[in-house]
Amino acid sequence: MQSIIVIGGGFAGLWAAIGAARKLDGCSISNEEISITLINADPYHAIRVRNYEADLDDARVPLDDVLDPVGIKRIEGTIVDIKPLERRLTIRMATETKTVSYDKLVLASGSQVRLPPISGLHGPVFNVDTTNEAERLNRHIATLSRLSDRPGGNTVVVIGGGDTAMDCVRTSVRQNAKSVKCLYRRDKENMPGSAREVANAEEEGVEFIWLSSPKKFLGANKIESLIVNKIKLGNPDESGRKKPEIQKDSEFNLKADMVIKALGFDPENLPKLFRSEDLQVTKWGTLKTDFDTMETNLQGVFAAGDIIRGASLVVWAIRDGREASISIERYLKKKSLQKTKAA
Numbered sequence: 433m434q435s436i437i438v439i440g441g442g443f444a445g446l447w448a449a450i451g452a453a454r455k456l457d458g459c460s461i462s463n464e465e466i467s468i469t470l471i472n473a474d475p476y477h478a479i480r481v482r483n484y485e486a487d488l489d490d491a492r493v494p495l496d497d498v499l500d501p502v503g504i505k506r507i508e509g510t511i512v513d514i515k516p517l518e519r520r521l522t523i524r525m526a527t528e529t530k531t532v533s534y535d536k537l538v539l540a541s542g543s544q545v546r547l548p549p550i551s552g553l554h555g556p557v558f559n560v561d562t563t564n565e566a567e568r569l570n571r572h573i574a575t576l577s578r579l580s581d582r583p584g585g586n587t588v589v590v591i592g593g594g595d596t597a598m599d600c601v602r603t604s605v606r607q608n609a610k611s612v613k614c615l616y617r618r619d620k621e622n623m624p625g626s627a628r629e630v631a632n633a634e635e636e637g638v639e640f641i642w643l644s645s646p647k648k649f650l651g652a653n654k655i656e657s658l659i660v661n662k663i664k665l666g667n668p669d670e671s672g673r674k675k676p677e678i679q680k681d682s683e684f685n686l687k688a689d690m691v692i693k694a695l696g697f698d699p700e701n702l703p704k705l706f707r708s709e710d711l712q713v714t715k716w717g718t719l720k721t722d723f724d725t726m727e728t729n730l731q732g733v734f735a736a737g738d739i740i741r742g743a744s745l746v747v748w749a750i751r752d753g754r755e756a757s758i759s760i761e762r763y764l765k766k767k768s769l770q771k772t773k774a775a
């Protein structure tokens with residue numbers, strides 16, 4: 433039996449797997465002849481776009497509900513290594529580590545939350561980048577209403593200047609935060625989020641602290657305050673944007689009850705993570721991919737979604753997944769032709 437393996441149960445991975453199943457059907461090739469397996473870290477397809485909704489349950493679709501009806505197998509686990517020459521990969525699961533072989537492989541493992549090296553960032557600072565984190569934030573908001581009034585009480589500080597940051601500040605206003613502040617390291621003119629959203633947020637009472645960047649988060653189990661550096665914009669960097677530079681002796685302390693970071697996403701270092709040093713990446717860390725075929729530099733290894741584009745959009749992930757399945761179809765058609773000739 434031959435095998436198509438897809439890594440990642442996001443939009444790109446799902447579309448690649450389901451697209452391949454459809455093509456298999458179209459070529460009259462059964463699951464016994466070629467199997468399709470999707471490997472994902474957990475049992476859910478996570479719809480991150482709906483993390484801000486009050487009920488997060490709908491944002492998690494059980495993968496089996498979608499995969500079972502079209503005969504796609506699922507393995508819950510993470511990839512430890514890929515050996516492209518042997519066409520084998522190792523999966524770490526809850527109770528065992530398993531090595532499987534593949535004929536065609538699709539990498540669709542998305543992008544990962546950006547974690548700059550700021551002291552105290554990992555503990556009591558929240559984000560809405562994954563469903564689990566959004567749920568943790570909801571639980572924390574529920575505890576705030578029980579706290580007595582004090583300096584910084586019910587103050588929310590959001591860090592970042594993109595669309596997610598704008599969602600967070602405006603949602604915080606709607607959830608009755610006493611004061612909502614947005615820290616952004618550049619100025620209003622150089623903010624990535626939509627100018628209309630900024631104007632709406634200002635109208636709703638959000639205070640923007642431009643040209644500022646957190647240096648340190650203080651507080652053990654709960655945030656108490658943050659140390660902030662003032663920033664000045666220097667010469668343009670390699671991206672052409674003015675580089676934020678810390679102003680000397682400009683630190684100030686900002687009291688807060690809650691900090692939400694919305695700093696964006698980076699591609700994971702897949703060659704390192706998958707111990708597959710031959711896998712080539714671009715200067716942005718995304719996988720080098722031929723956008724006509726979705727094939728990486730490794731033969732038979734395709735890629736789709738955020739892992740080739742950086743943090744992007746659902747429509748692109750879907751498109752890439754479909755394109756990868758079209759490339760797999762060429763291979764399936766060859767198989768189907770061989771079958772017909774042999775008959």
Ligand SMILES: Cc1cc2nc3c(=O)[nH]c(=O)nc-3n(C[C@H](O)[C@H](O)[C@H](O)COP(=O)(O)OP(=O)(O)OC[C@H]3O[C@@H](n4cnc5c(N)ncnc54)[C@H](O)[C@@H]3O)c2cc1C
Nearest residue numbers: 440442443444472473510511541542737738744745746749
């Ligand atoms: C908060 C937020 C809001 C967004 N809002 C919008 C929006 O409004 N509109 C829009 O179009 N886009 C939005 N996006 C972007 C959109 O969600 C992504 O572009 C899209 O999900 C990318 O799809 P993907 O399949 O490439 O990756 P993902 O959806 O990230 O899926 C990757 C999957 O791979 C799994 N995985 C990762 N590593 C491994 C591993 N080693 N082994 C096994 N499995 C692994 C993960 O568990 C995950 O299930 C938003 C993103 C975020 C975070």
